[in-house]
Amino acid sequence: MRKLVCPGSFDPVTNGHVDVFERAAALADEVVVAVLINSGKKGLFSIEERVELLQVVTKDLKNVRIDTFRGLLVDFCKSIQAQAIVKGLRAVSDFDYELQMSQMNYQAGGVDTIFVATNPAHSFLSSSLVKEFGSLNGDVSQWVPQVVLIALEKKFRK
Numbered sequence: 001m002r003k004l005v006c007p008g009s010f011d012p013v014t015n016g017h018v019d020v021f022e023r024a025a026a027l028a029d030e031v032v033v034a035v036l037i038n039s040g041k042k043g044l045f046s047i048e049e050r051v052e053l054l055q056v057v058t059k060d061l062k063n064v065r066i067d068t069f070r071g072l073l074v075d076f077c078k079s080i081q082a083q084a085i086v087k088g089l090r091a092v093s094d095f096d097y098e099l100q101m102s103q104m105n106y107q108a109g110g111v112d113t114i115f116v117a118t119n120p121a122h123s124f125l126s127s128s129l130v131k132e133f134g135s136l137n138g139d140v141s142q143w144v145p146q147v148v149l150i151a152l153e154k155k156f157r158k
Protein backbone atom coordinates (compact mmCIF):
# COMPACT_ATOMS: atom_id res chain seq x y z
CA MET A 1 0.00 0.00 0.00
CA ARG A 2 1.40 3.36 -1.03
CA LYS A 3 0.95 5.81 1.84
CA LEU A 4 2.01 9.46 1.56
CA VAL A 5 2.15 12.21 4.19
CA CYS A 6 1.34 15.89 3.57
CA PRO A 7 2.74 17.66 6.64
CA GLY A 8 2.29 21.27 7.72
CA SER A 9 0.98 23.77 10.19
CA PHE A 10 -2.20 24.49 8.20
CA ASP A 11 -3.01 27.62 10.18
CA PRO A 12 -5.29 27.71 8.24
CA VAL A 13 -5.50 25.42 5.22
CA THR A 14 -5.49 27.33 1.90
CA ASN A 15 -6.48 26.48 -1.68
CA GLY A 16 -2.78 25.87 -2.35
CA HIS A 17 -2.72 23.11 0.26
CA VAL A 18 -5.91 21.56 -1.12
CA ASP A 19 -4.33 21.45 -4.58
CA VAL A 20 -1.39 19.47 -3.13
CA PHE A 21 -3.76 17.08 -1.26
CA GLU A 22 -5.70 16.38 -4.46
CA ARG A 23 -2.58 15.65 -6.42
CA ALA A 24 -1.13 13.47 -3.66
CA ALA A 25 -4.44 11.60 -3.42
CA ALA A 26 -4.18 10.76 -7.13
CA LEU A 27 -0.73 9.21 -6.57
CA ALA A 28 -1.36 7.16 -3.43
CA ASP A 29 -3.60 4.56 -1.87
CA GLU A 30 -3.75 6.66 1.27
CA VAL A 31 -2.75 10.23 2.07
CA VAL A 32 -2.30 11.37 5.65
CA VAL A 33 -2.49 15.13 6.14
CA ALA A 34 -0.38 15.60 9.27
CA VAL A 35 -0.76 18.73 11.39
CA LEU A 36 2.32 19.62 13.43
CA ILE A 37 1.59 20.20 17.13
CA ASN A 38 4.13 22.84 18.06
CA SER A 39 3.59 23.85 21.67
CA GLY A 40 6.17 26.66 21.28
CA LYS A 41 4.14 28.43 18.62
CA LYS A 42 0.63 29.74 19.19
CA GLY A 43 -1.35 29.91 15.98
CA LEU A 44 -4.51 31.76 15.04
CA PHE A 45 -6.43 28.48 15.00
CA SER A 46 -6.13 25.77 17.65
CA ILE A 47 -4.97 22.33 16.50
CA GLU A 48 -8.55 21.06 16.91
CA GLU A 49 -9.88 23.87 14.71
CA ARG A 50 -7.24 23.20 12.04
CA VAL A 51 -8.08 19.49 12.02
CA GLU A 52 -11.80 20.25 11.75
CA LEU A 53 -11.27 22.63 8.82
CA LEU A 54 -9.03 20.08 7.11
CA GLN A 55 -11.65 17.38 7.58
CA VAL A 56 -14.29 19.54 5.93
CA VAL A 57 -12.15 20.57 2.96
CA THR A 58 -10.97 17.01 2.25
CA LYS A 59 -14.33 15.29 2.77
CA ASP A 60 -14.65 14.40 -0.94
CA LEU A 61 -11.14 12.93 -1.10
CA LYS A 62 -11.95 9.44 0.12
CA ASN A 63 -8.34 8.26 0.52
CA VAL A 64 -7.29 11.28 2.60
CA ARG A 65 -7.33 11.34 6.40
CA ILE A 66 -6.23 13.95 8.90
CA ASP A 67 -3.84 13.26 11.77
CA THR A 68 -1.56 15.24 14.10
CA PHE A 69 2.03 14.70 15.15
CA ARG A 70 4.63 16.02 17.58
CA GLY A 71 8.38 15.86 17.22
CA LEU A 72 10.14 14.68 14.11
CA LEU A 73 8.23 14.24 10.89
CA VAL A 74 10.41 11.30 9.93
CA ASP A 75 9.45 9.47 13.15
CA PHE A 76 5.78 10.08 12.43
CA CYS A 77 6.19 8.76 8.88
CA LYS A 78 7.88 5.63 10.17
CA SER A 79 5.24 5.12 12.87
CA ILE A 80 2.49 4.93 10.24
CA GLN A 81 4.68 3.18 7.65
CA ALA A 82 4.41 5.95 5.07
CA GLN A 83 6.71 5.68 2.09
CA ALA A 84 7.12 9.38 1.37
CA ILE A 85 6.36 12.97 2.25
CA VAL A 86 4.64 15.23 -0.29
CA LYS A 87 5.41 18.94 -0.39
CA GLY A 88 4.30 21.72 -2.71
CA LEU A 89 7.04 23.93 -4.14
CA ARG A 90 5.74 27.43 -4.82
CA ALA A 91 8.88 29.11 -6.07
CA VAL A 92 12.66 28.75 -6.22
CA SER A 93 12.80 30.47 -2.82
CA ASP A 94 11.11 27.42 -1.26
CA PHE A 95 13.63 25.08 -2.77
CA ASP A 96 16.76 25.58 -0.65
CA TYR A 97 15.12 24.85 2.68
CA GLU A 98 12.86 22.12 1.32
CA LEU A 99 15.86 20.39 -0.26
CA GLN A 100 17.77 20.48 3.04
CA MET A 101 14.80 19.07 4.95
CA SER A 102 14.20 16.35 2.40
CA GLN A 103 17.85 15.29 2.46
CA MET A 104 17.88 15.24 6.25
CA ASN A 105 14.65 13.23 6.41
CA TYR A 106 16.01 10.74 3.90
CA GLN A 107 19.34 10.36 5.66
CA ALA A 108 17.78 10.14 9.12
CA GLY A 109 14.97 7.77 8.31
CA GLY A 110 15.04 6.70 4.69
CA VAL A 111 11.83 8.62 4.03
CA ASP A 112 11.70 10.20 0.58
CA THR A 113 10.10 13.52 -0.31
CA ILE A 114 8.06 14.05 -3.46
CA PHE A 115 7.76 17.66 -4.59
CA VAL A 116 4.82 18.86 -6.61
CA ALA A 117 5.10 22.16 -8.42
CA THR A 118 2.37 24.37 -7.08
CA ASN A 119 -0.26 25.56 -9.51
CA PRO A 120 1.01 29.02 -10.63
CA ALA A 121 -2.32 30.46 -9.49
CA HIS A 122 -1.17 29.70 -5.92
CA SER A 123 2.53 30.45 -6.20
CA PHE A 124 2.42 33.43 -3.83
CA LEU A 125 -0.08 31.94 -1.42
CA SER A 126 0.73 31.22 2.21
CA SER A 127 -1.29 30.85 5.40
CA SER A 128 0.65 33.76 6.92
CA LEU A 129 -0.23 36.16 4.11
CA VAL A 130 -3.85 35.06 4.14
CA LYS A 131 -4.00 35.78 7.89
CA GLU A 132 -2.35 39.17 7.53
CA PHE A 133 -4.53 40.16 4.58
CA GLY A 134 -7.68 38.95 6.33
CA SER A 135 -6.85 40.60 9.63
CA LEU A 136 -6.64 43.95 7.82
CA ASN A 137 -10.12 43.48 6.30
CA GLY A 138 -8.77 42.25 2.95
CA ASP A 139 -10.91 39.88 0.89
CA VAL A 140 -9.26 36.43 0.96
CA SER A 141 -12.19 34.53 -0.57
CA GLN A 142 -10.25 33.52 -3.70
CA TRP A 143 -7.45 31.90 -1.69
CA VAL A 144 -9.21 29.75 0.89
CA PRO A 145 -12.12 27.29 0.90
CA GLN A 146 -15.50 28.75 1.94
CA VAL A 147 -15.46 27.06 5.34
CA VAL A 148 -12.06 28.62 6.10
CA LEU A 149 -13.29 32.02 4.97
CA ILE A 150 -16.16 31.82 7.46
CA ALA A 151 -13.79 30.69 10.23
CA LEU A 152 -11.39 33.57 9.47
CA GLU A 153 -14.22 36.08 9.52
CA LYS A 154 -15.28 34.79 12.95
CA LYS A 155 -11.72 35.10 14.29
CA PHE A 156 -11.23 38.62 13.01
CA ARG A 157 -14.67 39.86 14.09
CA LYS A 158 -13.90 38.93 17.72
Ligand code: PNS
Nearest residue numbers: 007008009010036071072073074101104
Ligand atom coordinates in the same frame (compact mmCIF):
# COMPACT_ATOMS: atom_id res chain seq x y z
O1 PNS B 1 3.34 24.46 7.13
P1 PNS B 1 4.75 24.57 7.60
O2 PNS B 1 4.82 25.27 8.94
O3 PNS B 1 5.67 25.18 6.58
O4 PNS B 1 5.24 23.05 7.83
C1 PNS B 1 6.56 22.77 8.26
C2 PNS B 1 6.70 21.31 8.72
C3 PNS B 1 5.67 20.95 9.76
C4 PNS B 1 6.53 20.40 7.53
C5 PNS B 1 8.15 21.17 9.26
O5 PNS B 1 8.38 22.20 10.18
C6 PNS B 1 8.40 19.84 9.96
O6 PNS B 1 8.55 18.84 9.31
N1 PNS B 1 8.40 19.86 11.31
C7 PNS B 1 8.57 18.68 12.14
C8 PNS B 1 9.88 18.69 12.88
C9 PNS B 1 10.98 18.05 12.06
O7 PNS B 1 10.88 16.93 11.63
N2 PNS B 1 12.05 18.82 11.84
C10 PNS B 1 13.22 18.38 11.09
C11 PNS B 1 13.08 18.70 9.62
S1 PNS B 1 14.44 18.06 8.71
